[in-house]
């Protein structure tokens with residue numbers, strides 16, 4: 382309206398003296414000046430409000446509800462839940478606040494902010510999960526326990542999940558990957574990579590943790606874990622028929638299964654060289670040097686819950702990015718064929734060989750930078766404080782926004798380009814955090830890397846593939862960004878000249 386009146390006045394005054402082009406360009410110039418001034422004033426206001434610590438821009442909306450509806454809609458959108466964040470950045474700038482389910486959230490887009498949060502983990506900043514996830518993970522899960530128990534559990538689990546220990550599972554995982562890829566190629570049909578990797582991820586983790594290999598049992602357990610996933614973001618009311626109720630029942634069945642496996646191991650009926658056995662070997666140790674049964678079960682449960690979908694989705698993005706970047710695929714295949722040629726024919730991979738895949742590892746790192754499997758890391762401020770010059774109130778969620786940092790061109794040059802060679806150089810602290818940082822760094826990162834490297838090795842040395850659906854839409858479900866199509870491909874044997 383305002384611009385309409387403006388242009389009318391200008392047109393009346395200048396109509397006779399200037400031709401249309403000059404008049405039009407004058408209007409445009411005035412509009413640019415007015416809009417530009419507004420933008421500068423707005424930016425200045427934002428800068429001031431941030432530096433003075435007051436009024437981070439953003440919309441808190443009505444009490445409690447705030448922007449909950451838009452947020453929930455984003456979790457179901459094919460643009461992905463991060464679109465909620467992107468939209469608000471466009472509106473308010475780099476720092477913004479919002480209100481979801483009654484809590485104020487600030488998205489932290491800087492290295493300094495990430496450093497501040499991670500170096501005060503369990504102190505000024507605490508992980509606080511919604512009740513449904515707490516209940517389902519179990520009261521002795523690393524997700525839930527307080528600092529002292531967390532330290533103890535992490536110390537005992539970290540050794541088992543060190544690269545040294547995980548490396549002994551390489552041949553087992555290789556056997557699984559090789560057989561399954563071969564089967565898919567023999568069938569000759571298109572299949573969604575995500576379906577393949579979800580099953581592979583689940584079976585590989587269950588095998589390394591518990592030595593479960595029976596297909597029927599794995600299927601039952603995977604269905605139960607699916608029910609648990611579906612209930613993680615539900616309203617925690619135990620009413621039959623609800624997602625939460627089904628998830629609680631599924632968890633009970635899984636825990637009963639764990640109890641029976643532990644009893645069989647203790648009675649000597651079964652023995653396996655796996656994660657569970659390494660925990661049970663400590664039965665005679667003092668309580669502070671071992672995990673009790675509830676700790677073992679809740680944490681095996683948590684490891685499967687955290688490990689399957691993350692690793693499977695990362696493998697799907699691996700294939701997607703390799704398909705979009707043929708040159709990278711060629712370099713990777715050359716490296717992997719070299720490893721293959723140095724092995725005896727038909728032999729399974731060993732960890733020594735996995736160590737000879739530096740480019741493969743960079744492909745994985747670059748995939749995780751671009752795919753952002755865990756989009757941001759929420760923590761709650763336990764007191765009023767300042768994060769990177771921005772004032773935060775007690776009780777607010779500060780979400781370390783690793784996705785923003787991974788795509789910041791000042792930190793990662795040409796961030797939209799899939800370029801594994803950027804990892805030729807060491808990354809500075811808090812610039813690259815696909816597995817988070819600090820005391821809560823992902824416990825399964827070595828296992829994830831090993832599964833992914835073995836998968837890439839067998840895929841690129843055995844096969845070429847065609848992509849059967851290029852749809853970039855995301856699956857409108859949950860927080861992990863997955864392609865809605867699952868990224869279907871068809872394998873054909875690799876012919877080496």
Ligand code: HEM
Nearest residue numbers: 687688691692695754755758815816817821823824825829
């Ligand atoms: C590519 C695959 C994976 C990615 C991107 C990933 C990412 C992450 C991230 C970002 C966190 C920290 C979240 C936070 O700070 O709030 C985390 C924690 C965790 N991850 Fe992973 N993860 C992956 C695979 C795995 C696997 C394979 C396992 C186990 C088998 C696993 C087990 C865990 C556990 C138990 C935690 C909780 C650690 C704690 O709170 O102390 N993850 N993961």
